[in-house]
Amino acid sequence: MSIEVLNISKNYGEQKALDQISFSIKKGEIVGFLGPNGAGKSTLMKILTTYISSDEGEAKVNNFDINLESKSVQKSIGYLPEHNPLYLDLYVREYLSFNADVYKVAKTRIEEVIQLTGLTPESNKKIGQLSKGYRQRVGLACALLHNPEVLILDEPTTGLDPNQLVEIRELIKNIGKDKTVFLSTHIMQEVEAICDRVIIINKGKIVEDKNLKTLVKEQTNQIITIEFDKIISKEDFNQFNNLISIDHINDTVLELTFESKTDMRPILFDFAQEKGLKILQLNLKNRNLEQIFREKTSKK
Known part of the structure; x- marks a missing residue:
C-alpha cells in the first residue's frame, strides 16, 4: 500500500478534527x-506529511511509519500545501535549483520537471x-523534483481561472x-475528471469511501424536474412515501428527489392525469458527485 491510515484522531482543544479515521490507498x-x-482534510494531510502529529492512531506512507520514520516519509512524498509557499523574488530555475540541493538530486532533474509541468515558456x-x-505549476514541479512515489496535493487548483x-x-x-x-478539493468536477476513487469526510469522520464510478452507479435517488400547466402545492405530493424533497424552481416548475430504483416518470404521468394537470416538461437529471456530496455531508 502507498498510504495506510489506522484509527487516526486529532483534537484542537475540545474540537475533534479527526475521529478514528482509517483507509488505505x-x-x-x-x-x-x-x-x-x-x-479535517488539511489536518489529515499535514499528519501524513509529518508536518503535525496525530493524538491517536497509526499511519504509513510508502511503508514508512509517520511517527518513527518521519525523514523517510518526507523523502518519499511530494507535497503541495493549500497555500503554496514560494520565494517570489527568485527565478523559477533558481527556486528549483535551491530545492534540488535540499533534496540532493541531480540538477538535470530541474529541466525534466520544467518540461513535465509545462513551465518552459x-x-x-x-x-x-x-x-x-504557473505558480501552481512551480509548486508541482518542486513536489516532483525528487521523483516521489506519492503526491499529496491540498487544494491544488484553488483560485485558478477555467483555462488554468x-x-x-x-x-x-x-x-x-x-x-x-x-x-483534496472543493471542486467536484475536478474529482470526476481526475480521480479513480473518492473519500468523503464530514465532522472528522469518513462518511463514504468508494470507487467513483461505483459510487455514482449505486445511488438509488432520482432527481426529476417537472413543469405543470398550473401551480401545485407540496401537499399534493403527500401520497409519495418515497419522496425525499421538493424544491420549487418557480411557481409551476419543481425539482423532486425520490428514493427509488423504479423510474418515477410514468408514475408522475399517472399522478398528473389524476389531478387534471398537464405536464409541460419532465426530465430525469443525471446524478453527479456534487449531489452525493451534499447528501453525505448534510446529514446531522
Missing part, C-alpha cells in the same frame, strides 16, 4: 479527498511575475499515470 490510485470546510521569469496557474483549471487537471492526471495521488 494502493499504488497508482488517484484518490479525491472531499469534505466541507473544517471537516515562463521558466526564465521571477516567480512573482507568474500567474496563479483544465491545464492543472490534465497535468495531475498525467502525473497520476505512474504515481499515487491523494488530493
Whole structure:
C-alpha cells in the first residue's frame, strides 16, 4: 500500500478534527479527498506529511511509519500545501535549483520537471511575475523534483481561472499515470475528471469511501424536474412515501428527489392525469458527485 491510515484522531482543544479515521490507498490510485470546510482534510494531510502529529492512531506512507520514520516519509512524498509557499523574488530555475540541493538530486532533474509541468515558456521569469496557474505549476514541479512515489496535493487548483483549471487537471492526471495521488478539493468536477476513487469526510469522520464510478452507479435517488400547466402545492405530493424533497424552481416548475430504483416518470404521468394537470416538461437529471456530496455531508 502507498498510504495506510489506522484509527487516526486529532483534537484542537475540545474540537475533534479527526475521529478514528482509517483507509488505505494502493499504488497508482488517484484518490479525491472531499469534505466541507473544517471537516479535517488539511489536518489529515499535514499528519501524513509529518508536518503535525496525530493524538491517536497509526499511519504509513510508502511503508514508512509517520511517527518513527518521519525523514523517510518526507523523502518519499511530494507535497503541495493549500497555500503554496514560494520565494517570489527568485527565478523559477533558481527556486528549483535551491530545492534540488535540499533534496540532493541531480540538477538535470530541474529541466525534466520544467518540461513535465509545462513551465518552459515562463521558466526564465521571477516567480512573482507568474500567474496563479504557473505558480501552481512551480509548486508541482518542486513536489516532483525528487521523483516521489506519492503526491499529496491540498487544494491544488484553488483560485485558478477555467483555462488554468483544465491545464492543472490534465497535468495531475498525467502525473497520476505512474504515481499515487491523494488530493483534496472543493471542486467536484475536478474529482470526476481526475480521480479513480473518492473519500468523503464530514465532522472528522469518513462518511463514504468508494470507487467513483461505483459510487455514482449505486445511488438509488432520482432527481426529476417537472413543469405543470398550473401551480401545485407540496401537499399534493403527500401520497409519495418515497419522496425525499421538493424544491420549487418557480411557481409551476419543481425539482423532486425520490428514493427509488423504479423510474418515477410514468408514475408522475399517472399522478398528473389524476389531478387534471398537464405536464409541460419532465426530465430525469443525471446524478453527479456534487449531489452525493451534499447528501453525505448534510446529514446531522
